[in-house]
Each structure stands twice: as structure tokens, then as C-alpha cells.
Amino acid sequence: MKQLFFTxxxxxxYFTVEQHIKNALNEQxxxxxxRSNTFTQxxxxxxxxxxxxxxxxxxxxxxxxxxxxxxxxxxxxxxVMHESTHYTYGAFSERFYQTALDYHKKAQKxxxxxxxxxxxxxxxxxxxxxxxALTQNETSTGLSVPDxxxxxxxxxxxxxxxxxxxxxxxxxxxxxxxIDHLYFSVQKGFGLPAGLGVWIVSPKAVAxxxxxxxxxxxxxxxxxxxxxxxxxxxxxxxxxxNVFSIYLLxxxxxxMLNKGMKQILNETIYKSTVLxxxxxxxxxxxxxxxxxxxxxxxxxxxETPYATEIIQVLKAKGMVIGSGYGKNKNSHIRIxxxxxxxxxxxxxxxxxxxxxxL
Amino acid sequence: MKQLFFTxxxxxxYFTVEQHIKNALNEQxxxxxxRSNTFTQxxxxxxxxxxxxxxxxxxxxxxxxxxxxxxxxxxxxxxVMHESTHYTYGAFSERFYQTALDYHKKAQKxxxxxxxxxxxxxxxxxxxxxxxALTQNETSTGLSVPDxxxxxxxxxxxxxxxxxxxxxxxxxxxxxxxIDHLYFSVQKGFGLPAGLGVWIVSPKAVAxxxxxxxxxxxxxxxxxxxxxxxxxxxxxxxxxxNVFSIYLLxxxxxxMLNKGMKQILNETIYKSTVLxxxxxxxxxxxxxxxxxxxxxxxxxxxETPYATEIIQVLKAKGMVIGSGYGKNKNSHIRIxxxxxxxxxxxxxxxxxxxxxxL
Numbered sequence: 001m002k003q004l005f006f007t008x009x010x011x012x013x014y015f016t017v018e019q020h021i022k023n024a025l026n027e028q029x030x031x032x033x034x035r036s037n038t039f040t041q042x043x044x045x046x047x048x049x050x051x052x053x054x055x056x057x058x059x060x061x062x063x064x065x066x067x068x069x070x071x072x073x074x075x076x077x078x079x080v081m082h083e084s085t086h087y088t089y090g091a092f093s094e095r096f097y098q099t100a101l102d103y104h105k106k107a108q109k110x111x112x113x114x115x116x117x118x119x120x121x122x123x124x125x126x127x128x129x130x131x132x133a134l135t136q137n138e139t140s141t142g143l144s145v146p147d148x149x150x151x152x153x154x155x156x157x158x159x160x161x162x163x164x165x166x167x168x169x170x171x172x173x174x175x176x177x178x179i180d181h182l183y184f185s186v187q188k189g190f191g192l193p194a195g196l197g198v199w200i201v202s203p204k205a206v207a208x209x210x211x212x213x214x215x216x217x218x219x220x221x222x223x224x225x226x227x228x229x230x231x232x233x234x235x236x237x238x239x240x241x242n243v244f245s246i247y248l249l250x251x252x253x254x255x256m257l258n259k260g261m262k263q264i265l266n267e268t269i270y271k272s273t274v275l276x277x278x279x280x281x282x283x284x285x286x287x288x289x290x291x292x293x294x295x296x297x298x299x300x301x302x303e304t305p306y307a308t309e310i311i312q313v314l315k316a317k318g319m320v321i322g323s324g325y326g327k328n329k330n331s332h333i334r335i336x337x338x339x340x341x342x343x344x345x346x347x348x349x350x351x352x353x354x355x356x357x358l
Numbered sequence: 359m360k361q362l363f364f365t366x367x368x369x370x371x372y373f374t375v376e377q378h379i380k381n382a383l384n385e386q387x388x389x390x391x392x393r394s395n396t397f398t399q400x401x402x403x404x405x406x407x408x409x410x411x412x413x414x415x416x417x418x419x420x421x422x423x424x425x426x427x428x429x430x431x432x433x434x435x436x437x438v439m440h441e442s443t444h445y446t447y448g449a450f451s452e453r454f455y456q457t458a459l460d461y462h463k464k465a466q467k468x469x470x471x472x473x474x475x476x477x478x479x480x481x482x483x484x485x486x487x488x489x490x491a492l493t494q495n496e497t498s499t500g501l502s503v504p505d506x507x508x509x510x511x512x513x514x515x516x517x518x519x520x521x522x523x524x525x526x527x528x529x530x531x532x533x534x535x536x537i538d539h540l541y542f543s544v545q546k547g548f549g550l551p552a553g554l555g556v557w558i559v560s561p562k563a564v565a566x567x568x569x570x571x572x573x574x575x576x577x578x579x580x581x582x583x584x585x586x587x588x589x590x591x592x593x594x595x596x597x598x599x600n601v602f603s604i605y606l607l608x609x610x611x612x613x614m615l616n617k618g619m620k621q622i623l624n625e626t627i628y629k630s631t632v633l634x635x636x637x638x639x640x641x642x643x644x645x646x647x648x649x650x651x652x653x654x655x656x657x658x659x660x661e662t663p664y665a666t667e668i669i670q671v672l673k674a675k676g677m678v679i680g681s682g683y684g685k686n687k688n689s690h691i692r693i694x695x696x697x698x699x700x701x702x703x704x705x706x707x708x709x710x711x712x713x714x715x716l
Contacts, residue, residue, distance in 0.1 A: 005389040010598065013388050021379060030371050030551035031363040033680075066424035066553075069580045069597035076579075102579040187598060193388035195424075195553050195600030221434075221460040222427045239427035240368065240545055242553030242600060322391075 003315075004345055005336075007322040008139050008299045009167060012340040014191030020251040021244075029247050039243065040235035046250030047235070053253045053261065054169065056200055057176050063199040063228045064237055064246055068166045068185040070223070071199045072099040075131070075162055075181055078225040079208045080105055081217060085129040085159070087118040090138035091326050092164060097133075114141045117294050120149065122156045130208060131160040131180075137168035139188070140325035142301030142334065144168065146293050147175070154178035160205050167299050170256060170339065171268045180205040186249055189298060191340035196245035201225070256339060264339050271337050271346040272297040278350035284310070284358055288332060300335045306358045307333050313356065319349055361673075362703055363694075365680040366497050366657045367525060370698040372549030378609040379602075387605050397601065398593035404608030405593070411611045411619065412527070414558055415534050421557040421586045422595055422604055426524045426543040428581070429557045430457040433489070433520055433539055436583040437566045438463055439575060443487040443517070445476040448496035449684050450522060455491075472499045475652050478507065480514045488566060489518040489538075495526035497546070498683035500659030500692065502526065504651050505533070512536035518563050525657050528614060528697070529626045538563040544607055547656060549698035554603040559583070614697060622697050629695050629704040630655040636708035642668070642716055646690060658693045664716050665691050671714065677707055 005012040024030070032038045047062050056062060065071055076084065076099055084105055086097035089112040100107035108126050112118045118134060125132065132153065137144045153161055154177065162181035165172050167188045174182055180202040187194035209225040219225065222238040231238050256264060276295065279285040279302050288301040304310060307323060307330050314321055324332025337346065363370040382388070390396045405420050414420060423429055434442065434457055442463055444455035447470040458465035466484055470476045476492060483490065490511065495502045511519055512535065520539035523530050525546045532540055538560040545552035567583040577583065580596040589596050614622060634653065637643040637660050646659040662668060665681060665688050672679055682690025695704065 002384075002386060003389075005386070007389070007391055010389050010391060010601070013386075017388070018383050021383065025376050025379065026360075028360060028363070028371075030375070030545075031361075031365070031368050031678075033365055033368060034552065066428070066600075067597040070424070073579045099579040102576060102582065104576050185598065187388075193600075193602045194392065194598040195603065218460060218462050221431045221457040223431075224460065239425040240543065240552040242424075242551075242603075243368070244551045245553065245600075320389075 001318060003318050003320050005320045006341065006349060007320055008334050008336040009185075009188035010194050011188060011336045011338055012191060013193070014252050014255070014340045016252060016255045017192060017248060020248050024244060024247055029244055032243065034236065034240045034243060042243070042247050042250065043235040046246050046253065049250050049253035049257060050198065053257055054174065054200075055176070059203050060176060061201045061206070061229055061232055063201060063232055064241055065197045065199055065223060066195065066242065067197045068164070068183050069095075069197070071183040071197050072096045073103075074199065074220065074223050074225070076100050076103045076105060077218075077220045078212065079160060079181070079205050080130050081212045081215065082106055083108065083126055083129045084131040084133060085110065085125040087112060087132070087134045089114045089117050089141070089143060090135065091140035092138060092166070093133070093135040096164065114138070114143060115289055116291070117143050117145055120153045120156055125157070129159050131162055132157055133162040133164070135164040136172055137165065137296050137298060139167040139299050141288060142296040142299045143289050143294050144296035147173070151175045151178040160202075160208060167336075168296075170261070171265060171298050173265075176202070186245060188336070189338045190249060190252055191338060192245060192248050192252060195242045196249060198249075267343060268297050268337060268339070271341065271343055272300060274346055274350045275300045275335060275337060278353045282353055282356060284356055285353065298337050300337060301332055303332055305331070307331055309358055310356065314349070314352060317352055319352065359676060361676050361678050363678045364699065364707060365678055366692045366694040367543075367546035368552050369546060369694045369696055370549060371551070372610050372613070372698045374610060374613045375549060375551075375606060378606050382602060382605055387602055390601065392594065392598045392601060400601070400605050400608065401593040404604050404611065407608050407611035407615060408556065411615055412532065412558075413534070417561050418534060419559045419564070419587050419590055421559060421590055422599055423555045423557055423581060424553065424600070425555040426522070426541050427453075427555075429541040429555050430454045431461075432557065432578065432581050432583070434458050434461045434463060435576075435578045436570065437518060437539070437563050438488050439570045439573065440464055441466065441484055441487045442489040442491060443468065443483040445470060445490070445492045447472045447475050447499070447501060448493065449498035450496060450524070451491070451493040454522065472496070472501060473647055474649070475501050475503055478511045478514055483515070487517050489520055490515055491520040491522070493522040494530055495523065495654050495656060497525040497657050499646060500654045500657045501647050501652050502654035505531070509533050509536040518560075518566060525694075526654075528619070529623060529656050531623075534560070544603060546694070547696045548607060548610055549696060550603060550606050550610060553600045554607060556607075625701060626655050626695060626697070629699065629701055630658060632704055632708045633658045633693060633695060636711045640711055640714060642714055643711065656695050658695060659690055661690055663689070665689055667716055668714065672707070672710060675710055677710065
């Protein structure tokens with residue numbers, strides 16, 4: 001029997017993916033050359049669908065890499081000469097900070113409570129910082145930074161702003177006037193098999209890269225930002241990429257556009273309300289993030305002394321939900337609410353949560 | 359109508375891949391967590407099949423990255439502190455050399471004729487070189503380094519030896535006593551969709567990494583060799599990997615083991631003989647690599663003044679062959695002879711080559 005995956009990534013495949021994979025096999029997408037016209041057309045389609053779906057400005061580059069984890073590294077290698085500042089309030093924002101240390105940058109960490117999230121205040125960061133990093137949606141805790149706070153950061157700094165939107169997109173409607181780096185991987189909100197990361201880069205970030213390059217610092221090799229951009233302008237990638245995944249991302253983005261982002265947004269809000277209501281009513285559950293403004297709509301995390309039992313009970317009903325992350329493995333459960341999860345599935349899951357007798 | 363792809367990578371999918379992809383969808387491989395038991399079992403299976411197929415010693419690590427292009431970078435970042443030596447005789451060996459320069463290494467280039475290949479002589483390389491890089495099978499030219507010459511290098515140096523076997527495996531039967539780094543990507547001889555590279559690493563290479571790490575040099579971040587090994591020992595990867603591809607590689611390696619490597623080797627030799635015979639007999643074609651000992655059995659490259667016409671004629675018959683690489687785009691054709699290409703297909707292709715009237 002097939003299971004319903006509510007894990008926060010990899011998660012359920014978007015409901016059209018299976019058919020697109022079959023079409024890809026019929027179209028022999030796995031065999032085409034990454035230097036052929038067939039590939040450049042496929043690449044252009046995916047880029048165009050993403051630009052429409054996420055309202056990406058024309059002067060921003062859309063680049064395909066292998067994971068969001070890789071993109072942390074490429075941001076640091078290419079766009080930070082000396083100093084970066086990292087707001088950390090969970091495992092993934094912490095890992096980006098560690099990446100900067102791994103590359104021997106003078107990285108500044110501003111630690112905030114993982115249940116409360118960051119406060120942006122210019123007195124806190126080094127005057128010489130080149131980049132400020134934050135996580136729009138912490139997959140490890142279910143904390144979301146409200147759009148209005150995130151986008152207010154632009155007025156406080158001239159540094160590059162890097163936003164990890166791995167588990168927030170496509171629900172999160174980014175305002176690119178406030179962002180220099182936006183990135184995600186496809187196995188979360190886009191409902192695709194893992195193996196592709198997307199890096200969206202502003203002209204300001206490119207200017208920072210050019211300066212570092214000219215100064216003679218190493219900026220990596222095949223995924224040097226200049227190489228990536230040069231190939232992207234030809235609708236190609238420096239290496240043979242995950243062609244299948246670039247194809248699938250374009251198809252799913254097109255499906256989402258056809259469905260309409262307004263409907264996807266409304267459904268996401270409705271489904272998250274259903275889940276938070278069930279959590280509120282359950283004697284066994286408590287939202288880990290208390291302030292409503294910080295409660296993620298896409299990764300819902302609850303505290304519970306019965307995490308293991310609840311995961312087991314739901315598994316027996318064919319539903320796979322996530323355990324807590326890291327130190328919270330046995331005291332949290334995490335539930336993804338992505339476009340791949342239907343209203344009916346989420347309602348059923350909420351009913352099961354309300355029916356728990358432990 | 360489906361086409362037959364004889365391009366030298368991406369190439370035709372191995373004949374069982376389509377069914378394995380359908381099975382993977384049924385088994386929900388695209389949705390499973392990369393930290394789950396299901397994943398670690400899948401990973402173990404793939405590793406085990408590869409170890410059997412390629413006779414990888416127990417003390418070598420088998421690591422999954424995103425492409426062979428990435429592996430060039432990781433070898434340089436992790437295992438070369440100051441100096442590396444690169445035998446170059448084609449586009450891909452040249453790119454590995456460029457990667458070393460990108461990371462500001464003192465890289466030495468030993469340039470050989472691309473039609474003749476390298477001669478190994480210890481007087482040629484710097485006494486302080488830490489790594490000697492060569493390409494077992496140059497995909498750009500169809501030059502293959504004879505096993506006996508390649509493996510004789512071990513007696514000439516104590517430096518690490520890195521062998522690019524991207525388009526030679528699994529036909530090439532590596533002797534790991536002579537190799538510290540062997541790597542490939544899956545879209546060539548393994549007949550899989552692109553998006554995965556495999557890096558096989560010796561204890562000596564790991565020792566070199568440990569020394570560099572201890573000296574305080576940066577060795578990258580998530581794909582730092584230590585991180586990769588630590589996760590590999592748990593049958594995991596540092597990031598969410600291309601799970602689908604790791605699954606498919608295990609299944610195809612298993613199919614090849616079941617078929618028997620002896621038969622695959624014999625068929626490869628037979629098919630390459632058929633192709634070289636047709637080339638010899640054709641008035642329009644001439645093998646680019648003259649010495650038989652250097653003629654690749656897996657990527658067959660011929661010179662011809664009619665490259666564009668021949669590619670068109672074959673395309674009209676449903677066969678896609680490769681153009682020349684780089685500067686040879688219009689004066690070469692390249693034909694892959696991988697396990698995915700059946701004897702019947704290659705015989706038919708050879709007949710078409712003999713029937714050419716230009």
C-alpha cells in the first residue's frame with residue numbers, strides 16, 4: 001500500500017510528477033545531450049515558469065545547482081570576501097554559519113531563540129559585513145520570519161541579503177527588492193525527487209562576486225558564479241546536470257501556474273489552520289512556536305511527550321509524519337503542508353490527531 | 359518515434375532503467391527521508407553492488423557526489439595542499455588541470471598529443487607533486503590509456519594517482535592497487551540519467567586529506583572528505599542527495615552482475631571491432647586515434663570531412679550519434695559503445711556507416 005508522506009522534505013511528490021516522469025521517459029529526456037537544442041529549450045521553459053511563478057525580476061539570474069546545501073557554499077565562495085553575518089535560530093541557519101567558517105571567513109553569528117526568531121538591529125552586526133543571512137522558514141523548528149520583518153531588513157543595511165526559502169517556497173511570495181540571494185531545493189514545496197537546488201541571484205550579488213574575482217581570490221571552479229552565469233545565458237549548465245529534475249521542475253511550476261498561485265496560497269492557509277486547530281484542541285500536542293506571526297504555514301512543528309507513539313499510530317494508518325530535528329527528535333513531530341498535500345489528506349490527518357488516545 | 363542514442367554521454371539508458379524508474383515510483387523512493395532506514399538500505403545495496411562489480415577493496419571509500427566535474431574540485435580541495443601534476447591530452451584532462459589552477463594550486467601540466475596519449479616518466483614531474491592525474495578514456499577524443507601503462511605508473515611515484523574513468527567504466531577493469539582516486543558519472547557506461555558522480559578513494563588519499571585538514575587549510579564544507587566519509591559510514595550523505603539516482607545505480611549494477619561482467623566485456627570488444635572495421639572500410643571515415651592500443655573500446659571517434667552530413671543521415675534513420683568535441687565539432691563523429699548498446703544496434707549502425715553514399 002502506498003503511504004502518504006507528510007515529512008518536511010523529501011515529502012510527497014506533487015500529484016502530477018509521476019505522469020511527468022513517464023512522459024520524460026517517452027521523450028527520452030534521460031538520453032539527450034546537455035548541449036543540444038532540446039536541452040536548451042527544456043531549460044528555457046523551466047526558467048520561464050519559475051520566473052512567472054515566483055515573480056523573479058529580469059535582471060536576477062536563475063541558476064541550477066545540486067542542492068541548497070551546495071548553494072550555501074557557493075554564496076560564501078563567490079560573494080563574501082571577508083565577513084558575513086548569520087542570524088541563527090535553528091539547525092539550518094546554523095549550518096550556513098558553519099559553512100562560512102569552513103571557508104575561513106570572519107563569520108558573525110547572532111543567536112536567537114529558536115522559538116522566537118530574529119530581531120534585526122543594525123547595531124548588532126559588524127560594519128564591514130558583506131552579507132546578512134537569514135532563514136525565512138526554519139525546517140528544523142517550524143519558525144517562519146514574517147514577510148514584513150524580513151523585507152524591512154533592506155532599509156537597515158547595504159550588505160547583501162541572503163534568504164533561505166528552502167521549505168517556504170512557493171507559498172512564500174518573496175519581494176526581490178529586499179533580497180540578493182534566494183534559494184531552495186526541489187524536494188520540499190515543489191514536491192519533486194531530491195537532487196536539484198535553485199539559486200536566484202541579484203545584480204548586487206554579481207557585482208560583489210566580480211570584485212572578489214578581480215581581487216584574485218579563488219571563487220571555486222565549475223560552479224564559480226561567473227561560469228554559472230555565462231552558461232545560464234546560453235540556457236546551459238557548466239557540468240552535465242540533473243536534466244530529469246530540471247525538466248520536472250518546469251512541468252510542476254507550469255502545473256502550479258495553471259492551478260493558480262492564489263488558490264495554492266488559499267489552500268495552504270486553510271490546511272495550516274486545520275492543523276493548528278487540531279493541535280490546539282489535542283491534549284497531547286502544543287505548537288512549538290507560540291507566537292502566531294512566527295508559526296510556519298508550511299512546516300508545522302508541535303511539542304509532545306508522545307512523539308514516537310504518534311508517529312507509530314499514524315504510520316499504521318498509512319501516514320508518514322516527520323520526527324523532531326536533532327535534539328528534539330523524540331519530543332517534536334513535524335508535519336509538512338506543501339502544495340502536494342491535498343485538503344482532504346490534511347483534514348484526515350487532523351482528524352487522526354484529534355482521535356488520538358494515548 | 360523513439361531514437362537510438364549513441365552519443366558519448368548522456369547516452370542511451372540501460373535497457374532496464376525504465377522499469378526500475380516505474381518500480382521506484384511504486385516504492386515511493388522520491389518521498390523517503392534520506393535519514394530513514396529505507397534510505398540506508400538502498401544506499402548499502404548500491405554500494406555493495408558497485409563494490410562487487412568494480413572489485414573495490416574494502417578499505418576504499420565509495421562516495422556519492424553530484425557529478426564527475428564536482429569530483430575534480432573535491433579532489434583538489436581535499437587532497438592537494440600545494441602541487442598537482444596533470445597529464446593532458448584532450449578537453450577533459452585539461453579541465454581537471456584548470457580546476458587545480460582555480461584553487462590556486464601550483465599545477466603542472468604535461469601536454470601530450472591528443473592522438474597519442476601520455477608517456478609516464480618520473481623526470482617530467484615535480485619532486486613535490488602530491489597527485490598525478492590522468493584520464494583513462496578521453497571522451498573528447500576516444501583515446502584510451504592501455505591498462506598496462508596506466509597501472510605501471512604506480513611503480514614510478516609515491517604521489518596519489520587520480521584516474522578519470524568517466525567514459526571507460528564498467529568496461530575498464532581498474533586495478534585498485536595502482537589507484538588512489540577513481541571516479542565516474544552515471545550517464546555514460548552505466549546508462550542512467552545524469553545527476554550523480556561516484557568517487558572511490560584510497561586510504562592513502564584519506565591520509566593526505568587528514569594532513570591537510572590538520573594543517574588548518576580549508577577543505578570545503580559539506581563535501582569535505584571527512585564529512586563525506588563520516589556520513590558514508592552511516593550509509594548516508596551530508597546533504598539530501600539524488601536518491602532516485604543512487605537507487606537506479608544499484609539496480610543497474612545488480613543487473614550487470616546478473617548478466618555477468620565477462621559477457622559485457624566480450625560484447626564490448628565485439629561491438630567495438632564491428633565499428634572499427636566499418637570505419638576502416640568506409641572511404642569517408644578514418645579512426646582519429648591511429649594506434650590500436652590507444653583506441654577506446656567505449657568511445658569511438660572518427661575523423662571525416664562529412665561529419666554534419668553523416669550525423670544527419672543517421673538521424674533520419676533514428677540514430678543519434680555525437681559530433682566532435684570542441685574544435686573538432688565539424689570534423690569528427692563520436693560513437694558510444696556502452697553496455698546499453700546492443701550488438702544488433704551496433705551492427706545496424708555499422709551497416710549504415712558502410713552504406714553511406716556522400
